[in-house]
Amino acid sequence: MKIIMAAAECAPFAKAGGLADVMGALPKELSRLGHEIMVVVPKYSLIAEEYTAEFVLKESVEFSFKGQQKTFGVFQYDQAGVEFLFVENDSYFKRDQIYGQPDDAERYAFFNRAVLEIVQREQQPPDVVHVHDWHTAVIPFLLKEDPRYASVQAAKTVLTIHNLQFQGKFSKQTFLENFEMEEHYYDEGIVSWKGNFNALKTGISYVDKVTTVSPTYRNEILTEFYGEKLHTLLQEKEQDLIGILNGIDTEVYNPATDLAIEREFDVMNLEEKQVNKRAVQLKAGLPERGDVPLLTMISRLAGQKGIDVLQEVLPALLEEQEVQFVLLGSGEEKYEQFFKGLMADFPTKVYVHVGFDEAFAHLLYAGADIFLMPSHFEPCGLSQLISMRYGTVPVANKTGGLKDTVIEYDESLKSGNGFLSDFQQDEPYDVALNRCLSFYQQPEHWEAIKKNGMEGDYSWSRSAAEYAKLYERLI
Numbered sequence: 512m513k514i515i516m517a518a519a520e521c522a523p524f525a526k527a528g529g530l531a532d533v534m535g536a537l538p539k540e541l542s543r544l545g546h547e548i549m550v551v552v553p554k555y556s557l558i559a560e561e562y563t564a565e566f567v568l569k570e571s572v573e574f575s576f577k578g579q580q581k582t583f584g585v586f587q588y589d590q591a592g593v594e595f596l597f598v599e600n601d602s603y604f605k606r607d608q609i610y611g612q613p614d615d616a617e618r619y620a621f622f623n624r625a626v627l628e629i630v631q632r633e634q635q636p637p638d639v640v641h642v643h644d645w646h647t648a649v650i651p652f653l654l655k656e657d658p659r660y661a662s663v664q665a666a667k668t669v670l671t672i673h674n675l676q677f678q679g680k681f682s683k684q685t686f687l688e689n690f691e692m693e694e695h696y697y698d699e700g701i702v703s704w705k706g707n708f709n710a711l712k713t714g715i716s717y718v719d720k721v722t723t724v725s726p727t728y729r730n731e732i733l734t735e736f737y738g739e740k741l742h743t744l745l746q747e748k749e750q751d752l753i754g755i756l757n758g759i760d761t762e763v764y765n766p767a768t769d770l771a772i773e774r775e776f777d778v779m780n781l782e783e784k785q786v787n788k789r790a791v792q793l794k795a796g797l798p799e800r801g802d803v804p805l806l807t808m809i810s811r812l813a814g815q816k817g818i819d820v821l822q823e824v825l826p827a828l829l830e831e832q833e834v835q836f837v838l839l840g841s842g843e844e845k846y847e848q849f850f851k852g853l854m855a856d857f858p859t860k861v862y863v864h865v866g867f868d869e870a871f872a873h874l875l876y877a878g879a880d881i882f883l884m885p886s887h888f889e890p891c892g893l894s895q896l897i898s899m900r901y902g903t904v905p906v907a908n909k910t911g912g913l914k915d916t917v918i919e920y921d922e923s924l925k926s927g928n929g930f931l932s933d934f935q936q937d938e939p940y941d942v943a944l945n946r947c948l949s950f951y952q953q954p955e956h957w958e959a960i961k962k963n964g965m966e967g968d969y970s971w972s973r974s975a976a977e978y979a980k981l982y983e984r985l986i
């Protein structure tokens with residue numbers, strides 16, 4: 512099959528979160544299964560030169576956008592059987608950040624059109640166009656409704672929702688100006704939802720299949736509590752809504768070969784993990800002690816991630832117990848301030864690095880004992896999977912993909928790979944965390960929990976096969 516994917520992020524080129532990890536790994540696995548895969552991404556100026564130096568200009572495309580002739584360059588980079596194409600336009604993508612720009616609506620409208628121009632220029636049209644999250648979700652609508660793309664209209668379409676919270680909501684005027692489609696699409700509720708133009712809603716309505724990134728999140732988003740005001744729409748689409756669990760790139764995240772960590776290790780020589788713990792403590796300026804549990808969190812600092820829960824739990828924990836905590840993250844100012852305040856209050860126990868740092872993230876996954884993930888909702892979550900692969904024990908809240916991947920440790924069977932709270936059932940996070948800490952003091956159990964985590968299969972092979980099956984059924 513020939514599949515064209517489009518997304519706003521893709522690892523290792525441009526990453527803000529889990530979407531990039533998926534785009535870096537799933538296409539490779541589909542290519543391994545024998546399919547022809549093309550991935551289209553904006554060519555942000557923040558992409559490292561080690562990659563852009565290898566990019567090859569494939570073509571320059573001129574097309575009409577917002578009533579003007581616009582040009583974009585298409586750069587090609589082949590890796591692991593996947594053709595990555597980068598859309599270059601300085602006025603839209605020469606920015607220091609991926610998202611959060613005042614003209615995001617226009618930037619991604621431009622990108623949607625650019626992707627369709629690329630699709631249309633393919634000698635052999637794709638069997639499937641697979642888009643991800645709101646940034647590319649208008650593509651299926653344009654593909655079906657704009658006569659410009661009549662020649663590729665037969666392609667089947669799939670939308671994957673990586674996070675329902677982000678929908679790309681804008682005004683009617685923004686829709687009309689950016690897409691130059693007729694007003695009735697808005698007025699009849701085809702692209703609008705509850706008084707706004709809604710990019711994600713448009714995608715959900717138009718695609719042949721909607722997928723999301725874990726079976727539990729798939730069921731959750733059909734409810735009012737998790738449905739982000741789209742649950743009634745999703746209920747209508749229930750037959751075409753599928754949950755496929757994400758994997759991780761087990762080559763990128765491999766403690767036995769990872770060059771970003773201090774000392775490689777695997778399940779047979781787990782004691783080497785300690786070398787990484789000392790390296791974290793040294794970098795963080797914390798006492799180099801093997802016997803004190805080292806807690807970490809690597810995350811976007813957003814409400815979803817349950818930082819409010821840590822605000823409740825961490826000060827008392829740090830006051831009362833011998834633990835260390837290292838945070839790597841960035842996001843909302845109030846949360847950054849909270850963690851910085853925590854470091855000021857507990858300088859020998861807490862280290863906070865505000866920012867995005869891929870290499871430090873790897874070292875932390877390798878060196879920490881416990882990974883904190885008290886998310887209020889979590890479509891899939893990759894951090895808990897990466898943690899487990901590096902023998903770091905997750906303490907997570909039982910929601911979405913966390914529920915599908917973290918299994919509560921059972922001391923009589925020595926089964927399970929982590930610890931769970933359940934906010935819906937009034938099982939608080941500090942109880943789960945203290946349960947975890949009590950096992951840290953019992954080496955025989957602690958070894959078992961770490962090993963269970965490391966021996967889990969988090970590879971993409973099973974999930975990629977599910978996507979392939981889905982495409983096959985469609986065509």
Ligand code: ADP
Pocket residue numbers: 527528529530532809810811839840841866867868869872891892893894895897
């Ligand atoms: P989300 O996509 O909601 O942000 P996921 O758990 O699915 O959450 O994926 C987060 C990904 O981003 C993981 O690979 C994690 O290691 C990475 N990450 C998050 N914050 C940072 C950071 N500050 N520095 C480096 N990597 C980060």
